[in-house]
Amino acid sequence: MINVVTNEDVICIDGNVQRSGIKVGTVYSFLVDGMLIDTGTQCLEAELIPIYEHQSFDLVTLTHSHEDHSGLAPWIQRHKNVPIYVHPKGINICAQHCPYPKYRQLTWGVRTPFDAxxxxxxxxxxxxEWKVIYTPGHADDHVSFFHEQTGRLFSGDLFVTTRTKVIMDSESIPIIINSIRTLLRFDFQSLFCGHSGYIKDGKSMLKQKLDYLENLSGEVGKLHKEGCSIDEIAQMLFPKKYPIIAFSEGEWDSRHIISSIVSSIE
Structure with missing residues (x-):
């Protein structure tokens, strides 16, 4: 299901992914000043194509190469004939056919190769003119886009929520913290997030996330110094076992939050 709304002259394309009638995720694309930021996910191709057929844009910029953000890039490349840009670290990933696990294929669809x-x-x-800010942590090729005159920030998957409970094993909380600190140095208020959409008080919300992650890192460091293992810390701080842990066969887990923080201490 797709919803299209406009906030601050930005067209926000909200893709609601459902499986067997159950909502599994929301992914946003944004269209501003003839630039499409992220493309949405391949499993919503039938709903997204009519929108892209009737919208005018000159280029596509990807916040990162993950399939939920680049799923429609191959179709756009074939049918719209516009350039698609990604951080240099993502170019080889974009050129591969479906380079991600089966559960993500089932969730987001099968993304075919494209040239970025x-x-x-x-x-x-x-x-x-947009500033491209390198903001790794969620992905090695993750960037954010900032327009100084309007104060608009497009943050990809760096924000998502103020209180992170699970991450992928490839993510790093200390690197995410550094990337958030980088963004907070810029003069923005509204934030456009790849999974939460338009956030009017975005700078305040991003600061809340930074405070949460810094406090969490301090707590993990204290418990680690006291001799607690990664599993023991994870059980104390994140006792709930989220369904995605089993569904992803452990690629997503609260434990990865702890291990990424501990690895930065040692």
């Missing part, structure tokens, strides 16, 4: 161009430090849309 490398992002630099800035990107030009029709009338606006």
């Amino acid at each position: 161009l490398p992002l630099g430090d800035e990107i030009q849309s029709r009338s606006q």
Whole structure:
């Protein structure tokens, strides 16, 4: 199911993914000044194509190469004939056929290969110049886009929620913290998030996430110093076992939060 709304002259395309009538996730694409930021996921292709057929845009920029953000890039490349940009670390990933586990294929669909161009430090849309900010932690090729004059920040998957409970084994909480600190140095208020959409008080919310992660890191460090194991710390701080842990066969787990923090201490 797709909902399209406009916030601050940004067209927000909200893709609601359901399986057997159960909502499994929401993914946003954004269209601003002739630039499409992220493309949505392949499993919503039938609903997204009519939107993209009737919208005018000159280029696509990806916050990162994950399939829920790049799923429609192959179709756009074939049918819209516009350039698609990603951080240089994501170019080879985009060129691969479906380079992700089966459970993610079942969730988001099968993304076929496409050719991406490398992002630099800035990107030009029709009338606006955007700063490209390297913000790794969730993915090695993750970037955010900032337009200084309007104060709009597009943060991909860096925010999502103020209180992170599970992460992928490839993610790093200390690196995410550094990336959030980087973004908070910029003068923005509204934030456009790849999974939470438009957040009017985005800077305040991102600061809340930073405070949570910093406090969590301090607590993990204290327990680690006291001799607690990673599993013991995870059980104390995150006793709930979320369904995605079993569904992903452990690629997502609260334990990865602890281990990424501990690895930065040792």
